[in-house]
Amino acid sequence: MRRIVSIIILIIIAVGFIFAFSKIPFGKDKINVANYYIKKGIKQTGAVNIVTSVVLNYRGFDTLGEVTVLFIAAVGLGAVLFVERKIQKNMDDKEDKTKRASLILRTGSRLLFPLILLFGAYIFVHGHLTPGGGFQGGAIIASGFLLMYLAFPKQRINKKTSGLAESLSGLIFVGIGLLGLVFSGYFLTNFLPKGIPNTLFSAGIIPIIYIAIGFKVGFELTGIIDDLLERSR
Amino acid sequence: MSGIYNWMYYIASGGLILIGLYIVLVKTNLIKIVIGLNFIDTGINILLICIGYVRGRTAPIFSRPGISPANVVDPVPQALVLTAIVIGVAVLALALSIVIKVYQHNKTLNVTKIKGLKW
Numbered sequence: 001m002r003r004i005v006s007i008i009i010l011i012i013i014a015v016g017f018i019f020a021f022s023k024i025p026f027g028k029d030k031i032n033v034a035n036y037y038i039k040k041g042i043k044q045t046g047a048v049n050i051v052t053s054v055v056l057n058y059r060g061f062d063t064l065g066e067v068t069v070l071f072i073a074a075v076g077l078g079a080v081l082f083v084e085r086k087i088q089k090n091m092d093d094k095e096d097k098t099k100r101a102s103l104i105l106r107t108g109s110r111l112l113f114p115l116i117l118l119f120g121a122y123i124f125v126h127g128h129l130t131p132g133g134g135f136q137g138g139a140i141i142a143s144g145f146l147l148m149y150l151a152f153p154k155q156r157i158n159k160k161t162s163g164l165a166e167s168l169s170g171l172i173f174v175g176i177g178l179l180g181l182v183f184s185g186y187f188l189t190n191f192l193p194k195g196i197p198n199t200l201f202s203a204g205i206i207p208i209i210y211i212a213i214g215f216k217v218g219f220e221l222t223g224i225i226d227d228l229l230e231r232s233r
Numbered sequence: 234m235s236g237i238y239n240w241m242y243y244i245a246s247g248g249l250i251l252i253g254l255y256i257v258l259v260k261t262n263l264i265k266i267v268i269g270l271n272f273i274d275t276g277i278n279i280l281l282i283c284i285g286y287v288r289g290r291t292a293p294i295f296s297r298p299g300i301s302p303a304n305v306v307d308p309v310p311q312a313l314v315l316t317a318i319v320i321g322v323a324v325l326a327l328a329l330s331i332v333i334k335v336y337q338h339n340k341t342l343n344v345t346k347i348k349g350l351k352w
Contacts (some may be wrong), residue, residue, distance in 0.1 A: 002258070002259060003259055006254075006255060006258035006259050007255075009254075009258070010251050010254055010255055012256075013251065013254065014247070017247045017250075017251075021240075021247070024240060024284060025239075026239050026240065026243060027239070027286060027287060027288030027289075028282065028287065028288075028290075030287075030305045030307075031285075031306075032346050033252055033309060034307050034308050034309045035302075037308060037309070038293060038302045038305055038308065039302050042264055042295060048294060048295040048296045049293070049294045049295075049296070050293035050294065050295070050305070050308040051292075051293060051308045051311045051315065052292070054308050054309060054312040055312045055315060057315065059312065062316075063316060066316040066319075066320060069323075070319060071319055073320070073323035073324055073326065073327045074323060074326075076327050076330075077323075077326055077327045077330045078335075079335055080330045081330050081333065083332070092292075099267055127309070129294075129296055130296060131292065131294060132295070133315070135315055135316060135318070135319045138319070139319060139322070144250050152259075157248070165326045180290070197295075198296055209284050217319060219261070220323070222320065222321075222324070224323065224326045227330070228326065228330065
């Protein structure tokens with residue numbers, strides 16, 4: 001019964017989809033707003049990656065909101081799982097079995113971990129020049145930490161330090177926005193010199209904010225992994 | 234043949250969204266429902282990217298010579314999807330943590346068997 005009703009609902013939605021998307025041609029030029037960004041982006045922001053200049057310059061305030069959503073999701077996860085942790089601590093003493101990962105995983109992750117961190121840092125430092133940026137670099141860093149958690153299940157990151165780094169990078173984002181308010185009159189204005197496009201030290205505030213976002217996303221996702229793992233012990 | 238090629242990406246992303254909706258509506262296991270929500274998320278991301286695509290053009294990054302403003306795709310959907318992916322991961326983790334709590338409270342993942350959901 002439920003299956004039949006839901007299939008009928010899905011067919012209605014699919015018909016709506018077909019009617020809506022038959023009017024939108026695939027692969028045709030329908031760029032409207034973005035023509036402004038594409039033509040004037042390099043001159044106005046100094047970043048050769050137009051996606052980055054849209055994310056952090058033209059719509060930087062949106063990105064601040066999205067970082068806040070990420071932060072709230074991480075905090076909510078910690079709050080939902082918080083009561084568990086104290087009960088689990090007592091259980092830990094009983095089962096003293098140390099489950100160790102295999103030798104290949106331990107050696108390989110020890111070898112790969114610094115390289116993964118380096119790659120993540122490269123991705124978010126070069127966010128205004130190449131495909132990539134703070135969100136992607138942060139996700140790569142978190143995947144490196146996940147590898148370490150798989151290889152050494154007993155070890156934990158220092159929650160205080162990671163929380164400090166996370167909140168400091170969030171504060172840097174907001175602080176740079178407020179500095180823009182002080183120097184140019186608008187929140188998150190690109191008030192630093194733009195430099196020569198297509199070099200590392202260009203694009204004003206964009207690399208600084210992307211580095212802050214990289215740290216924030218990396219430590220936030222690591223904290224999520226840590227919370228979920230602590231629960232399953 | 235070219236007709237199918239034109240609509241292939243829309244069909245794929247719409248199919249992902251519909252599969253996700255079907256899972257959410259029909260399945261009773263909470264973990265499967267969360268996976269269905271993630272299907273919808275992925276389908277919407279692919280849909281946004283396809284709408285911004287222009288055939289024969291390249292990514293909007295002017296780091297190499299020879300890329301002019303006339304041959305790049307729309308950067309705005311890409312900027313939206315870039316943040317939406319990371320947010321999707323965080324929201325998925327939050328949903329799974331709530332599923333963990335529901336399982337501990339009710340000792341079951343079946344939605345139809347959880348008491349106290351009816352109003």
